Amino acid sequence: SSELTQDPAVSVALGQTVRITCQGDSLSSYYANWHQQKAGQAPVLVIYGRNKRPSGIPDRFSGSSSGDTTSLTISGAQAEDEADYYCNSRDSSGNHVVFGGGTKLTVL
Amino acid sequence: EVQLVQSGAEMKKPGESLKISCKGSGYKFTNYWIAWVRQMSGKGLEWMGVTYPADSDTRYSPSFQGQVTISVDKSIGTAYLQWNSLKASDSALYYCTVGYISSWSWDFWGQGTLVTVSS
Numbered sequence: 001s002s003e004l005t006q007d008p009a010v011s012v013a014l015g016q017t018v019r020i021t022c023q024g025d026s027l028s029s030y031y032a033n034w035h036q037q038k039a040g041q042a043p044v045l046v047i048y049g050r051n052k053r054p055s056g057i058p059d060r061f062s063g064s065s066s067g068d069t070t071s072l073t074i075s076g077a078q079a080e081d082e083a084d085y086y087c088n089s090r091d092s093s094g095n096h097v098v099f100g101g102g103t104k105l106t107v108l
Numbered sequence: 109e110v111q112l113v114q115s116g117a118e119m120k121k122p123g124e125s126l127k128i129s130c131k132g133s134g135y136k137f138t139n140y141w142i143a144w145v146r147q148m149s150g151k152g153l154e155w156m157g158v159t160y161p162a163d164s165d166t167r168y169s170p171s172f173q174g175q176v177t178i179s180v181d182k183s184i185g186t187a188y189l190q191w192n193s194l195k196a197s198d199s200a201l202y203y204c205t206v207g208y209i210s211s212w213s214w215d216f217w218g219q220g221t222l223v224t225v226s227s
Binding site: 033035037044045048049052084086090095096097098102 | 143145154
């Protein structure tokens with residue numbers, strides 16, 4: 001099994017750009033997904049695969065990766081983007097999924 | 109429209125058994141991996157395991173292996189998560205999720221089932 005590490009909390013000024021990172025050995029082999037979870041709601045997929053956005057996700061959300069680190073970038077953060085963000089990917093064996101610990105994004 | 113509808117909240121005593129459900133609709137149930145995820149109060153998401161309904165290939169997180177059982181009933185398009193002997197530490201919100209848009213992308217989620225275990 002492997003682990004994914006995220007910063008516990010990040011803040012961004014309204015309208016500015018923020019990057020949330022996720023680091024883990026398995027990310028050198030597998031793409032990560034990013035999920036947004038607002039208080040009291042189920043998670044919502046915002047990025048999957050190689051920087052793909054599901055239908056309905058604003059284009060201010062983008063993903064990138066380099067080596068063992070994957071990043072979620074929100075360009076022009078909005079108040080409604082305030083949420084917890086989780087990365088997840090297959091573990092090194094490819095047979096299991098592992099979630100990062102989550103990053104709480106505050107929009108100031 | 110893809111939908112996952114989970115069974116309602118449960119209140120159980122330690123040592124009791126429990127089986128919660130997740131009914132899929134709007135897609136071919138057998139062709140997509142379906143997973144269970146735990147979220148304890150105020151904590152992050154934890155992947156419990158995944159199953160492929162077509163052949164019941166099931167994989168458990170090492171943290172949950174032997175603690176729960178994941179199963180499906182293909183005839184009614186429903187996945188299950190089962191405990192034989194609940195503990196207070198099993199109290200949590202449990203989500204089912206399906207990888208529809210891409211394998212293991214987890215793009216559709218159920219509404220969650222709250223399980224409370226208390227004496």
